[in-house]
Amino acid sequence: MSRKKFLAIVDPWAEPLEHDAKEFSFLASDNKIQYQLILNQLSRLKPLFDEIIVLDSGGAPHLLFDELSNYGFGWQVPYLSDKQDWDMWLCGFHYGRCIHYKINEVIEEYGWDYSRFNIIQNLSFMFPEDTKDSLALRPIFKTILNIKEYNWDYVGKLTEL
Secondary structure (H helix, E strand, O other), X not given: OOOOEEEEEEOOEOOOOHHHHHHOOOHHHHHHHHHXXXXXXXXXXXXXXXXXXXXXXXXXXXXXXXXXXXXXXXXXXXXXXXXXXXXXXXXXXXXXXXXXXXXXHHHHHHOOOHHHEEEEEEEEEOOOOOOHHHHOOOOOHHHHHHOEEEEEOOOOOEEEO
16 A cells, blocks of 8 residues: 655645746746646646645745745644654755755654655756756755655656656
């Protein structure tokens, strides 16, 4: 019997942070396109997960995701306390940043093993100034190396990379 799993869409903020918007004038527009891409896939993703939620780090989520339960900054014990035998899947914003930091938060708070986390890479977007090479310099690089990653085929399955 397979373990239950939930998908967490990380930080689909309604508006980028003010300093990010100034530095990357295209960020708000790019984000909206990427939000729409994730939203368009939800009906096909839902059968693969027992639950789909939004996790934000303090910014209000975009209205496109109003139908989903939202959990704010940090980890709320009431949400994860009954998920101790579930697997966590993540996508959203931003690969090599908040997505991986969320994983680290759960590991630190609950002691989950890396094997319990999975990232849907092609629904996880990098921040405009990041490169794959720059990720190796981040403190979460160990997490990047230890997490399984998948591609969503936009039809109905996830393929391990």
